[in-house]
Amino acid sequence: MDIDETLVRHVARLARLELTDGEVADMVPQLSRIFAHVDQVQDLDVGDADPATQAPVGLETLRGDEPGPVLGLRDVLSNAPDHDGAFLVVPRFFDDASDEG
Amino acid sequence: MTPAPRVLVGMEVHLQLATATKCFSPSPYHFGADPNTLIDPVVLGLPGALPVLNREAVRLAIRTGLALGAEIAHITKWDRKNYFYPDLPKGYQISQFDQPLCEGGAVEIDGDDGQPKVIRIRRAHLEEDTGKSTHDEGGAKSRVDLNRAGAPLLEIVSEPDITSASEAERYLDALREIVAYVGTSDGNMQEGNLRCEPNVNLVFPNGDRTAIVEVKNINSVRNVGRAIEFEIVRQAREYAEEGRTAENTPRSTRGWDDDAGATVHQRWKESADDYRYFPEPDLPPLAIERAFVERERAELPELPRARRARYRDVLGLSAYDAEVLTGDPHLSAWFERALGGQRDAKTVANWVQGELMRYLNEHKLQLADVALTPEGLGELVDLQSDGTLNARTAKELFREVVASGASVAALVAERGLAQVSDRGAVEAAVRAAMERQAQAVEDFRAGNPKARGRIFGEAMKQLRGQGDPRQVDEVLNTLLG
Numbered sequence: 001m002d003i004d005e006t007l008v009r010h011v012a013r014l015a016r017l018e019l020t021d022g023e024v025a026d027m028v029p030q031l032s033r034i035f036a037h038v039d040q041v042q043d044l045d046v047g048d049a050d051p052a053t054q055a056p057v058g059l060e061t062l063r064g065d066e067p068g069p070v071l072g073l074r075d076v077l078s079n080a081p082d083h084d085g086a087f088l089v090v091p092r093f094f095d096d097a098s099d100e101g
Numbered sequence: 102m103t104p105a106p107r108v109l110v111g112m113e114v115h116l117q118l119a120t121a122t123k124c125f126s127p128s129p130y131h132f133g134a135d136p137n138t139l140i141d142p143v144v145l146g147l148p149g150a151l152p153v154l155n156r157e158a159v160r161l162a163i164r165t166g167l168a169l170g171a172e173i174a175h176i177t178k179w180d181r182k183n184y185f186y187p188d189l190p191k192g193y194q195i196s197q198f199d200q201p202l203c204e205g206g207a208v209e210i211d212g213d214d215g216q217p218k219v220i221r222i223r224r225a226h227l228e229e230d231t232g233k234s235t236h237d238e239g240g241a242k243s244r245v246d247l248n249r250a251g252a253p254l255l256e257i258v259s260e261p262d263i264t265s266a267s268e269a270e271r272y273l274d275a276l277r278e279i280v281a282y283v284g285t286s287d288g289n290m291q292e293g294n295l296r297c298e299p300n301v302n303l304v305f306p307n308g309d310r311t312a313i314v315e316v317k318n319i320n321s322v323r324n325v326g327r328a329i330e331f332e333i334v335r336q337a338r339e340y341a342e343e344g345r346t347a348e349n350t351p352r353s354t355r356g357w358d359d360d361a362g363a364t365v366h367q368r369w370k371e372s373a374d375d376y377r378y379f380p381e382p383d384l385p386p387l388a389i390e391r392a393f394v395e396r397e398r399a400e401l402p403e404l405p406r407a408r409r410a411r412y413r414d415v416l417g418l419s420a421y422d423a424e425v426l427t428g429d430p431h432l433s434a435w436f437e438r439a440l441g442g443q444r445d446a447k448t449v450a451n452w453v454q455g456e457l458m459r460y461l462n463e464h465k466l467q468l469a470d471v472a473l474t475p476e477g478l479g480e481l482v483d484l485q486s487d488g489t490l491n492a493r494t495a496k497e498l499f500r501e502v503v504a505s506g507a508s509v510a511a512l513v514a515e516r517g518l519a520q521v522s523d524r525g526a527v528e529a530a531v532r533a534a535m536e537r538q539a540q541a542v543e544d545f546r547a548g549n550p551k552a553r554g555r556i557f558g559e560a561m562k563q564l565r566g567q568g569d570p571r572q573v574d575e576v577l578n579t580l581l582g
Contacts, residue, residue: 065121
């Protein structure tokens with residue numbers, strides 16, 4: 001896979017990372033080496049096995065619809081930088097909203 | 102003047118499935134709970150927490166798919182859709198990308214020309230819901246409630262076969278009716294368990310087309326129609342005045358502002374690739390046996406459009422009656438039980454739509470609050486049609502038993518309410534009435550036909566309202582000469 005500065009900037013934007021021009025320049029050879037490393041997997045002979053991540057399971061293995069325990073409100077809020085009563089509070093977002101569809 | 106464009110609307114509907122727990126964790130979910138109280142480590146995406154799929158969510162999704170005539174996948178799989186949003190704690194949504202649970206299918210509606218019209222379904226896939234955020238007016242903060250995060254959603258995507266705002270409204274009504282019949286979702290837009298995002302664009306006779314706009318944040322079927330109407334006008338104006346087309350304008354998302362009655366630009370769309378979908382490593386693909394699918398298919402109830410047609414064509418009800426009685430599956434089931442398979446459909450329909458609906462409306466009640474059973478109404482109908490009760494007594498009895506649930510037959514026996522149809526008793530009552538209303542008899546014989554009503558009324562009074570009016574009329578004719 002060809003890694004160039006445009007791709008690095010694009011991925012950085014999707015990951016909401018602010019990179020300086022110097023960091024972008026550094027990333028190009030680093031990411032190229034990482035991809036080259038992973039690409040070695042392509043050389044494996046897997047015969048005619050279907051591409052699959054895992055073997056499928058049947059419906060009988062799934063969880064029944066019985067409610068389990070929930071976290072207490074204090075625990076839910078404990079990792080949040082800010083909260084207002086029971087609500088988590090974040091900086092107002094809208095314009096930068098991603099698609100929830 | 103630009104010639105009228107063709108309107109193309111495709112619908113994305115998110116249907117919250119009526120499970121007790123979330124899609125990928127046993128955390129309970131129901132509408133209206135205190136904020137952030139229906140949460141477990143999976144919902145929060147805490148380190149080490151792993152998703153486990155809810156079988157009931159899959160079953161309800163399959164059942165809905167079958168009701169829409171979709172093909173159910175033999176193998177379906179889960180994918181991560183990556184994006185950052187505060188109401189999505191993990192930083193990705195578990196969804197389905199290239200192997201959705203359901204493909205194809207259709208919803209039939211009445212087209213704008215009054216003819217049946219098929220709206221094709223492209224696909225329906227299972228995914229998890231996000232939390233809910235509220236933005237203070239003009240404030241710098243947003244507040245987040247994660248209760249809804251992880252609830253199971255079926256996203257139903259239609260082909261752009263809808264060609265007007267009113268067809269879009271009828272599509273949603275039809276879809277809501279279907280899920281109400283098969284019992285897979287409450288389908289309530291106000292409570293957010295059915296959400297709809299229309300995708301709207303226009304095609305002009307010269308082939309120019311406007312960029313597709315997706316409209317979000319719509320909370321009622323009527324507002325879906327209003328939003329589409331607004332977009333048709335707005336896109337046509339931007340095309341005419343600024344030459345905006347899909348060639349020079351990217352796709353965008355707009356939000357519906359109910360107060361302004363307008364859509365408001367939110368953002369330009371990222372391309373699908375930017376979600377960096379990849380197979381969910383924490384969930385294996387799912388194999389769905391055909392035996393399971395066929396069992397679910399066999400258990401589907403008669404669907405609303407088929408039932409409506411049967412009420413019209415087999416039971417002989419008017420289109421209006423069929424529409425009202427099938428509009429709500431509970432009402433329809435009640436009607437069918439009252440009908441009991443052999444009673445006159447029109448008579449039973451009149452009782453249900455007349456007295457029963459009037460009672461519900463007057464007392465602001467739901468059908469489930471009514472003490473009278475459908476079989477009880479059937480009994481009442483039988484007693485009226487075999488002549489035991491006259492119409493007035495039947496209505497009085499109805500008003501009593503609808504609230505108490507008492508047996509109609511028992512009340513009739515207990516109070517001697519059976520209609521008096523013994524000819525001797527009727528004659529005696531009419532004679533007594535003629536004596537008491539001697540002046541009226543004289544007036545009638547002197548040529549005043551109105552006076553007859555007073556004698557008739559008196560005769561019915563003598564019979565304590567239980568006379569058969571036709572018989573009283575007949576006897577009165579004989580005796581008055």
